Amino acid sequence: MQTQVLPNFVKVKRKISPAHIVLKTTAILGLALLCVIFLFPVLWMIVSSLKTQDQIYAQLSSWRTFLPATWNVGKWFVAYKNLFDSFDYFGRSILNSVIYCSITILGVLLLNSFAGYALARLEFPGSRVIGTIVLLLIIVPVETSIVPLYVILKNLGLLTKELRVVGYLIPNFVSAFYIFMFRQFFIGMPKELEEAARIDGSGRLSTYFRIIMPLSKAIFATVAIFTFMGAWNEYVFAQLMFSKPEQQPLQVFLQLVNSFNPKDLSMVMAALTFSTIPIAIVYIFCQRYIIEGVSFSGLK
Amino acid sequence: MEKAKKTKSIYYKFLGKTYIKTDSVVGAAFILPAVVLGAIFVIAPMVVSLSYAFTDANLLKLNEVGWAGLRQFKKAFTDRFMWNAFKNTMIFVVKVVPLQLLAALGLALILNTKIRGNTFFRWAFFCPVMLSLAVTSFLWMNLLNPEEGLINALLKVFHIPPQPFLESPKQAMNVIVVISAWQGAGYQMLIFLSGLKNIPPELYEAAGVDGAGSGTKFFRITLPSILPTFSFVLVTMLIGAFRLMTQPMIMTQGGPTDSTMTMSYYIYQQGIKYRDVGYSSAIALLYTLFMSTVALTLRKVTDQKD
Numbered sequence: 384m385q386t387q388v389l390p391n392f393v394k395v396k397r398k399i400s401p402a403h404i405v406l407k408t409t410a411i412l413g414l415a416l417l418c419v420i421f422l423f424p425v426l427w428m429i430v431s432s433l434k435t436q437d438q439i440y441a442q443l444s445s446w447r448t449f450l451p452a453t454w455n456v457g458k459w460f461v462a463y464k465n466l467f468d469s470f471d472y473f474g475r476s477i478l479n480s481v482i483y484c485s486i487t488i489l490g491v492l493l494l495n496s497f498a499g500y501a502l503a504r505l506e507f508p509g510s511r512v513i514g515t516i517v518l519l520l521i522i523v524p525v526e527t528s529i530v531p532l533y534v535i536l537k538n539l540g541l542l543t544k545e546l547r548v549v550g551y552l553i554p555n556f557v558s559a560f561y562i563f564m565f566r567q568f569f570i571g572m573p574k575e576l577e578e579a580a581r582i583d584g585s586g587r588l589s590t591y592f593r594i595i596m597p598l599s600k601a602i603f604a605t606v607a608i609f610t611f612m613g614a615w616n617e618y619v620f621a622q623l624m625f626s627k628p629e630q631q632p633l634q635v636f637l638q639l640v641n642s643f644n645p646k647d648l649s650m651v652m653a654a655l656t657f658s659t660i661p662i663a664i665v666y667i668f669c670q671r672y673i674i675e676g677v678s679f680s681g682l683k
Numbered sequence: 684m685e686k687a688k689k690t691k692s693i694y695y696k697f698l699g700k701t702y703i704k705t706d707s708v709v710g711a712a713f714i715l716p717a718v719v720l721g722a723i724f725v726i727a728p729m730v731v732s733l734s735y736a737f738t739d740a741n742l743l744k745l746n747e748v749g750w751a752g753l754r755q756f757k758k759a760f761t762d763r764f765m766w767n768a769f770k771n772t773m774i775f776v777v778k779v780v781p782l783q784l785l786a787a788l789g790l791a792l793i794l795n796t797k798i799r800g801n802t803f804f805r806w807a808f809f810c811p812v813m814l815s816l817a818v819t820s821f822l823w824m825n826l827l828n829p830e831e832g833l834i835n836a837l838l839k840v841f842h843i844p845p846q847p848f849l850e851s852p853k854q855a856m857n858v859i860v861v862i863s864a865w866q867g868a869g870y871q872m873l874i875f876l877s878g879l880k881n882i883p884p885e886l887y888e889a890a891g892v893d894g895a896g897s898g899t900k901f902f903r904i905t906l907p908s909i910l911p912t913f914s915f916v917l918v919t920m921l922i923g924a925f926r927l928m929t930q931p932m933i934m935t936q937g938g939p940t941d942s943t944m945t946m947s948y949y950i951y952q953q954g955i956k957y958r959d960v961g962y963s964s965a966i967a968l969l970y971t972l973f974m975s976t977v978a979l980t981l982r983k984v985t986d987q988k989d
Contacts (some may be wrong), residue, residue, distance in 0.1 A: 408794055411800075418807045421865065425810050428822050438880055443836040498717035505710030508697045513714060519723065522982075524922045524974045526946070528967045530954030531728035531735070539723075541934035557717050569783065574962070587709040616815035618929055623955065634817045638933070641821050651825060655818045663813050677873050 391436070423449070432653035433459040439648050461654035466640070469650070472628040476636035479658075480615060483552060483632055487614040488607050490556035496603065498557075499565025500591060504577070514566075529620055544627070551624045555614065562598040568602040603627050608669050609637035612662060633658045695886035735964040742958035765966060767941055769951035775860060775945065776924040783864040783871065783920060788913070790868065795883050805862070808831075809869035819866045823847065827858065849935055854943035859943060867923075871916050878912030879905070905973030914985030918978055919928035925974050946970050 420660060430451055431439050438452040451459065466473050501507075502514050532554060536542055541550030576598070580590045596603070616635045625631045633654075638653045666673065694701050694847045739751045759765055790808050794801055814822065827848040835845040850857050886904050895903070928947040931937055937952075939943035950970065954963030 407798070408798075414793060414798070414804055418804060421808050421869070421928065422810055422827055423737075424822060424833075424865075425814070425955075442829060443831070443833060444839060448833065448836075457768065494720065497713040498685050501710040501713035505706045507702055507707035507710040508700075509712060510714075513718065522979075524925070525729060526725070526979050528732065528950045528954065528963065530951065530960060530963045530967070531731040533955065534731055534742070534960060535723065535727055535734075537745065538741075547985070553720065556722040557725060559721075574973045579732065587705055591713075602933070616817070618815065618817040619932065619951075634712060636817055637817055637821055640962075641824070648825065655814075655822055659814055659818055662815070666809075666813055674873070674877060677877060 408459055410533040411567075416641070428652050429656050431649060432462055432656045434455065434649055436648045436650075439652075440629075452660035462647070462649040463657065466650055466657070469634075469643075470628075470640065472631070473562055473636065473654075475629055476631050479630065480632040480634070480658075483548075484614045486552050487555050488610050491550070491558065491561060491610045492603055492607060494556050495558060496565045496596075496599075498597065499564045500569050502562065503566045505587070506575075516564075517559045517562050521563055529623060532562065533623065542597045546632065547624055550595065555617075564606060565602060568599060572598065594629075601672065601675065604669070605672045608665055608672050611665060611678055615661060730963075732964045732967050733949060735960050736968045737965075738961045740960040740964070742954065742960050745960075750948070751826070751961055753970075754963050758968050759969060764941065764944070765946075765949060766909050768933060768944045768946050770946075771941075771943060772925060772927060772945045774856060775799045775863075775927055776921065778860045779863050780917070780920055782860065783868050784917060786864060786868040787871035788875055790872045791879060794872070795876060805872075808872055811866045812869040814866060814927040815957060816866070816934060819862060820930050823858075823862050824934050852938075852940045855935055855939060858935070859927070862966070863927070863930060867920075871920065874916055875909065875912060878909040882908045888922045910985070914982070918981055919987065921981065922974065922978055925970075925977075 402508055426449055430449055434442075434452045437446070442448045442452065453459075483486075502510060502517070531543075534549040536554075539550070541545065572595070577590050580594045581587075585593065615632075616634060617632070621632050622635045622638065625635060628636065631639075637654055637658060641651050643650075693704055695704055696702075704851045728824075735748070736754070736755060737751055738748045739747045739754075794805055794808075798804070811819070818909045826834075829845060829847050829850055830834060832848075834848070838845065841908065847854060848858050882904065887900055888906075889899050890904060927945045928951065931943040931945055931948055932951075937948055946966070950963050950967050953959050
């Protein structure tokens with residue numbers, strides 16, 4: 384009870400002060416202005432994707448540039464339809480992105496969770512050394528230039544047209560940071576759970592799949608979400624690996640849409656908006672895991 | 684008899700340490716895939732980069748690599764294009780880090796109070812984070828188009844003459860600074876907010892009872908409490924800024940007149956475009972040494988303050 388009385392008292396005292404009201408109003412006005420600065424480019428991108436190029440240019444100097452040209456929703460998605468009609472591989476690039484992301488998420492989750500568990504719970508010759516290497520890789524910022532990776536892929540023969548996809552995907556499977564994240568999570572789990580399972584005769588392997596994994600949904604979801612965002616947004620490595628449009632993921636395909644002659648600004652904005660939708664959905668529906676991941680990285 | 688034998692052989696010794704057999708087998712199996720792929724795609728590139736720095740390796744003739752000694756490093760120190768890229772990157776870092784850091788911290792401090800529309804504001808500031816670097820770059824490229832872009836149209840409304848933006852060697856890097864801060868600040872705001880939430884409210888209550896004003900509370904409670912978060916954000920932001928590449932690659936290709944050429948981009952170009960893997964590796968090595976020194980020094984300095 385006492386703790387409740389105290390804040391109420393403080394609040395009541397504050398509400399009376401006129402200086403406080405002025406301060407609060409200024410803060411809200413300032414925030415609103417900042418809000419406009421942060422939001423207007425995104426708003427314009429979305430709204431312009433719902434117009435024709437002529438409408439965009441005609442309304443550029445008017446406040447109407449931030450509103451749809453028509454409220455007839457049926458006419459909004461012309462540019463989106465045009466994207467599929469004008470670019471043979473636009474649909475394909477979406478499919479490519481989905482496939483690349485799915486495989487990457489699967490590989491990342493499997494490999495790094497196994498490694499994290501081994502480092503957290505199992506002692507074997509070399510486990511300490513590997514743990515130290517993982518930590519070092521996180522702490523020391525190596526200029527991870529793509530050039531040497533490209534050289535290695537070339538030597539492994541993974542730059543042929545067919546194997547390029549493999550060469551693009553596999554290097555992203557292991558991440559020192561995700562191994563560390565899994566390790567920290569598993570260390571934090573009560574050991575008694577596993578010990579109880581093992582006394583019941585369950586082996587290490589089945590303990591992992593039956594006890595550990597179901598209890599670690601949160602960390603798996605967090606890593607999956609961050610991996611998805613990284614894989615979906617990858618640009619530099621993807622544009623180096625895929626020069627053929629039929630292999631390109633969406634982010635690289637944007638280059639083709641943007642540099643296409645004659646340029647159609649509404650199609651460009653439609654492509655940009657479209658490629659952002661999956662990320663926005665993930666942010667909106669998986670907030671909890673994202674906050675968890677963010678606070679984890681913040682606490683490190 | 685059988686059973687006794689089995690329990691006895693559960694343990695084994697290796698280099699004077701005792702391990703459990705099954706743990707070793709399962710552990711090795713669990714970590715093997717990560718170790719193999721990590722060795723090939725994380726460690727090997729570092730080794731390749733390190734060793735190629737002393738050779739004249741060419742991307743097209745990787746079979747005939749000749750020893751170059753320290754020649755590549757000598758070349759680096761007299762390469763004015765490299766120094767230009769280094770200077771540009773430092774200018775970017777010095778401008779973007781304070782801007783983005785203060786924006787993120789300021790927004791987090793305001794949103795940490797019980798202000799009306801808190802959730803809406805949080806989403807608004809976070810909105811640009813949802814755009815990828817590629818989308819951000821393509822979007823702003825079009826917004827900043829000198830002839831038919833939205834920004835110059837808006838400036839016209841306020842009677843400001845049209846600006847060349849990305850087409851001017853003087854403005855291009857500043858534009859990239861602002862765009863990068865705009866895109867990224869919301870993310871660090873979230874990290875600061877979660878740091879601020881971890882401060883126990885009792886601290887403020889106790890200080891309030893003792894008659895501390897809001898200024899005292901801020902400098903004596905808030906700032907010291909989020910100092911670890913602050914140093915973490917500072918170091919990660921700094922390393923991220925050192926690696927700037929996607930934005931200039933898409934928007935300016937390093938131009939106009941090399942004014943947005945950055946170190947990471949230069950290293951990439953030397954290796955991929957000009958196929959000079961040896962030289963690219965040498966600069967990458969020098970740059971890694973530089974970045975590590977800065978990052979580790981900074982970490983030490985901020986850790987001592989705690």
